Amino acid sequence: MISLQPYNSFQVKSHCDSLTQITSVQQLEELCRLTNDDVHILGGGSNSLFVNNPGAVWLIDIKHVEVVKEREEYQLVRFGAGEEWHDVVKYAVANNLGGIENLALIPGKTGAGPIQNIGAYGVELKDVLQSVSVVERSTGNRLEYHASACAFGYRNSKFKQEWKGKYIIDSIVLKLTKADYHTVNTSYGAIRKQIGKQDAVTIQDVFDAVVSIRSSKLPDPKVIGNGGSFFKNPIVNLDVYHQLISAFPEAPSYQVDEEHKKIPAGWLIDQAGWKGKTIGNVGCYEKQALVIINTGDATGQEVLEFSAMVQESVADTFGILLEREINVV
Ligand SMILES: Cc1cc2nc3c(=O)[nH]c(=O)nc-3n(C[C@H](O)[C@H](O)[C@H](O)COP(=O)(O)OP(=O)(O)OC[C@H]3O[C@@H](n4cnc5c(N)ncnc54)[C@H](O)[C@@H]3O)c2cc1C
Incomplete structure (x- = not known):
């Protein structure tokens, strides 16, 4: 039995029978072909409450960052499902790419983002998501879905409905807009209040505001x-x-x-x-x-x-x- 306490943000004591860390798409494809047994897919465990022993757990830890297309106005960037989401946001901000600065400090891994279409402060993942790469659980085949095929809604997607348990996300591609072409979203009162009466609001300003607001009102899961x-x-x-x-x-x-x-x-x-x-x-x-x-x-x-x-x-x-x-x- 393996303790899941370090793998869930509720910090509840729970156990699983086995925990397999998956670090590459090839390993994921092979494992899917090898076994058809029930497995629980785990990212950062920050949207999961463990009540029962989930049996076998696959921890998705596939990491990579790759610019797959560059145009004057934007970049398409692929991020591995195992990247920490906040690191992805920091990458975008550091490279002056806009679109996800409002989603700073959401805990968890990138691969879980499309499952519930993460959102905060007037922005949802679907607003910048270009495509989702998945491995089919029953065959080990890899497919790429355009975001428009995933039926994203408020904290909802096909991955929570008719595709539940069917696919494991290995990476996502985001369309990030270069700063000169990006309009920051300060529609939320709390962000406007935090930024004040500044004229030119940058991607970094919005990121800083969101980090500051969230740190003051939400409990840090590492502490509580x-x-x-x-x-x-x-x-x-x-x-x-x-x-x-x-x-x-x-x-x-x-x-x-x-x-x-x-x-x-x-x-x-x-x-x-x-x-x-x-x-x-x-x-x-x-x-x-x-x-x-x-x-x-x-x-x-x-x-x-x-x-x-x-x-x-x-x-x-x-x-x-x-x-x-x-x-x-
Ligand atoms: C303090 C705090 C603040 C939060 N704020 C927000 C917020 O502002 N907005 C918001 O939308 N959410 C928020 N959340 C919820 C959470 O951060 C997100 O839902 C996040 O995307 C979960 O990522 P995870 O890797 O921890 O998911 P997990 O808990 O590991 O998994 C969540 C679900 O996705 C499935 N899953 C995970 N990875 C994959 C994969 N690669 N392929 C297929 N299925 C997978 C799991 O089986 C499970 O059903 C917050 C959580 C905390 C603790």
């Missing part, structure tokens, strides 16, 4: 075990929205389209009385109720049970069912 946002922000139809607003006129919301609004899950959890509340070894983070934290020696089961209480309480208070963003394994 957590998986970031535990739930997605619910998207509700106008009937549900109007019921909410008539009972809670102060409820914040964001327009999704003409028929839907997005309600911040953190606000719902906070209003239901969970912010800063701890039960046993699990709690809701005091600065952001959407983040469930391991305050000591919690097991995955304890975290899951706590999250179910939060879910039930929000459903009772607002009639809205929160959907998990975290993958329960």
Whole structure:
């Protein structure tokens, strides 16, 4: 038995039967051809809550960075699935390439990015993703999908739906815009506030602002075990929205389209009385109720049970069912 505690950001004690580190595409293709047994694919473990023993685990650690195309306005750059995502962001910023500076400091590996279409501060991975290279689990064959084939949505993609378990991502290609042709995205109030009244805002300025905001409001998983946002922000139809607003006129919301609004899950959890509340070894983070934290020696089961209480309480208070963003394994 191998401990998975160092491999999950919740820092829960969990074990697997075997752990295989995969460092090349060739090794991944060969392993897929060799065995059809169930395996769990692991990146950085920062969106995973281990409740059961997942059996065999493959740790995707394929690293490389390669410019595959260069044009006057942009570069297409391929990044191995095992690259730390924040290192990819730092690479782009250091090379004056724009597009992912708003996604700084999201923990985890690059290969997990397309699974839930990571996003933050008005930018999603799909906005810059050109293609995804995958190895088919059942055959070991390698395929490349254009981003438009992956049905990306809010924290969603085909990899979480009909392609679940079908493919293992080995690399992704990003279309990064050269600074002279890039318009930085400062649409989020927090970023604008952090940058101040500066005239020419650079890629580096946005990166620095995001790093500073995130460091001040989110717990560092190396210090306090957590998986970031535990739930997605619910998207509700106008009937549900109007019921909410008539009972809670102060409820914040964001327009999704003409028929839907997005309600911040953190606000719902906070209003239901969970912010800063701890039960046993699990709690809701005091600065952001959407983040469930391991305050000591919690097991995955304890975290899951706590999250179910939060879910039930929000459903009772607002009639809205929160959907998990975290993958329960
Ligand atoms: C403090 C904190 C803040 C966070 N902030 C954000 C945020 O702002 N925005 C956001 O979107 N997310 C955020 N997250 C969630 C998390 O960082 C992302 O979901 C990240 O992409 C997970 O990467 P990982 O390598 O750790 O994934 P893992 O937890 O290892 O895996 C996640 C899922 O992807 C699958 N998977 C992983 N790698 C591969 C692969 N190569 N091929 C196929 N399947 C694979 C796994 O089987 C699992 O189902 C945050 C998490 C934390 C702890």
